[in-house]
Amino acid sequence: MARLDVPLLDRTLHTTGDTVLHAELILEVKNDRGTWVPFDLVVDPGTKMTTMPAARARKRGLPLPKQAVPGLALHGQEVRRGLLRARIPSLEATEYIFPCYFLGDPNAKIADAKNLLGLTGVIDQLRFTFDGSPTPAALYGVLVVEKI
Amino acid sequence: MRSARESRPTREGDLMASDLIDYTLPAHDPNFPKPRGLLPVPPEVAENVARREAQLLRERGIQITADARQHSLDYRTLNWYFDNTEVLYRRTPQGIEVLAAGSEEIDQYLEEHPLETLDGAVIGVG
Numbered sequence: 001m002a003r004l005d006v007p008l009l010d011r012t013l014h015t016t017g018d019t020v021l022h023a024e025l026i027l028e029v030k031n032d033r034g035t036w037v038p039f040d041l042v043v044d045p046g047t048k049m050t051t052m053p054a055a056r057a058r059k060r061g062l063p064l065p066k067q068a069v070p071g072l073a074l075h076g077q078e079v080r081r082g083l084l085r086a087r088i089p090s091l092e093a094t095e096y097i098f099p100c101y102f103l104g105d106p107n108a109k110i111a112d113a114k115n116l117l118g119l120t121g122v123i124d125q126l127r128f129t130f131d132g133s134p135t136p137a138a139l140y141g142v143l144v145v146e147k148i
Numbered sequence: 149m150r151s152a153r154e155s156r157p158t159r160e161g162d163l164m165a166s167d168l169i170d171y172t173l174p175a176h177d178p179n180f181p182k183p184r185g186l187l188p189v190p191p192e193v194a195e196n197v198a199r200r201e202a203q204l205l206r207e208r209g210i211q212i213t214a215d216a217r218q219h220s221l222d223y224r225t226l227n228w229y230f231d232n233t234e235v236l237y238r239r240t241p242q243g244i245e246v247l248a249a250g251s252e253e254i255d256q257y258l259e260e261h262p263l264e265t266l267d268g269a270v271i272g273v274g
Contacts, residue, residue, distance in 0.1 A: 007216065007219050007220075009223045010200075010220055010223075010224065011223075011224055011227050012196045012224075013168075013170045014170050014172040014173055015170055015171075015172050019196075019200075020168065024272070026270055035262075035263055035264060036263075037263060037271065038263075038269065038270045038271065039270065039271050039272070040270055040271070040272030040273065055251075056234070056251070056271075059251060059254075059255065060271070109251070110234060110251040112232045112233055112234050112273055113167065113273070114167065114272075114273045115273075134204055134208065134210055134212075135210065135216075136210055136211060136212050136213050136216065137212075137213055137215065137216050138216055138219075139197075139200050139201070139204065139212060139216055139217075139220050140200075
């Protein structure tokens with residue numbers, strides 16, 4: 001089974017001295033010119049749906065629905081319901097199609113929000129395991145990514 | 149006529165639920181230089197990583213690899229200078245290299261250097 005161990009990312013907060021962890025995965029996403037655009041996404045099991053600011057998607061040429069979904073908002077922002085055609089470097093050459101909500105006005109200034117990789121339409125294709133055991137290769141442990 | 153739900157105001161630029169912004173980081177100080185190219189590792193970052201390395205050796209007998217040390221130094225350094233800023237970066241054997249920061253600078257950089265020519269470059273948020 002194809003497997004990728006991604007070291008967890010650590011940072012120490014200036015304000016509290018706490019070391020906090022998160023996991024990011026690099027996805028190459030195909031844009032409308034057929035170019036694979038590499039993005040960092042935070043792997044967030046608390047997130048229902050993968051999200052990306054719509055303005056970022058537009059700037060990088062990702063296919064984006066023209067119309068927002070009426071009556072749906074996430075974090076107060078309008079939602080465009082689309083797809084990411086993606087692959088994961090270092091995890092075979094499989095192409096995945098993940099549902100994605102593009103947030104906000106595509107023509108607005110890009111919010112510096114992180115892209116989030118959520119559960120829906122993802123965990124039936126990839127298995128994520130958070131393992132916080134430090135190893136010689138990872139100071140705070142790893143996110144294990146496996147192709148299902 | 150639009151329903152009450154549809155007419156709710158929307159906001160641009162909201163943070164995601166998982167964002168945790170440490171405003172005391174130099175990244176948020178407009179007077180602190182934000183370099184491009186290979187980033188120098190701040191002493192505080194090097195100390196924090198060295199402290200963890202020593203702790204792992206002392207408490208668990210784990211000797212971390214040079215790659216693991218560099219991985220932590222790279223991403224901590226990126227965060228130090230560019231917390232919550234969109235960046236085009238890549239990891240190199242010498243450390244982390246920022247090619248452009250901020251959406252417009254990234255646009256301009258990618259116009260001059262197409263992504264296909266940028267081995268290992270990634271668009272992320274510091």
